[in-house]
Amino acid sequence: MIPFVLNASPRSSEKRYYARANTLAFRRKHFCDSLPKIMAICKQFGRCGKEQCRCNSGRLHGPYYYEFYIEDGRLRKRYIRKADGERAFAMYSLYRERQKKRAADRREFTEMSRELRSISRMFTQLDSLIP
Numbered sequence: 001m002i003p004f005v006l007n008a009s010p011r012s013s014e015k016r017y018y019a020r021a022n023t024l025a026f027r028r029k030h031f032c033d034s035l036p037k038i039m040a041i042c043k044q045f046g047r048c049g050k051e052q053c054r055c056n057s058g059r060l061h062g063p064y065y066y067e068f069y070i071e072d073g074r075l076r077k078r079y080i081r082k083a084d085g086e087r088a089f090a091m092y093s094l095y096r097e098r099q100k101k102r103a104a105d106r107r108e109f110t111e112m113s114r115e116l117r118s119i120s121r122m123f124t125q126l127d128s129l130i131p
């Protein structure tokens, strides 16, 4: 059972939640257009739906940790218990940081290779001008 669902009434069923989770808008909101290739761990806050609760004045419940993953071409969400969630989220955040750094390094490397090739071409042209 999913305890809290963002932007959905607490009565909406799990089935309806999954239908929503598989819309492009949901994916954009949570993954900025890119779906997790392996998996993603997200921290979320939510409302419980009780009338007299603090969450109705903006002090939301949470954080709750969830694993998002792709199964049979569909986006799935799984609750991670709090004891494991914090560690898993910290590790995942570190992984994402490293991943971003690696992507930036790769872009820099590509740019450097391009410049080196153009310098090499320049030398070749100069060679051909010298009799």
Ligand SMILES: [Zn+2]
Binding pocket: 047, 048, 049, 050, 053, 054, 055, 056, 061
């Ligand atoms: Zn509440």
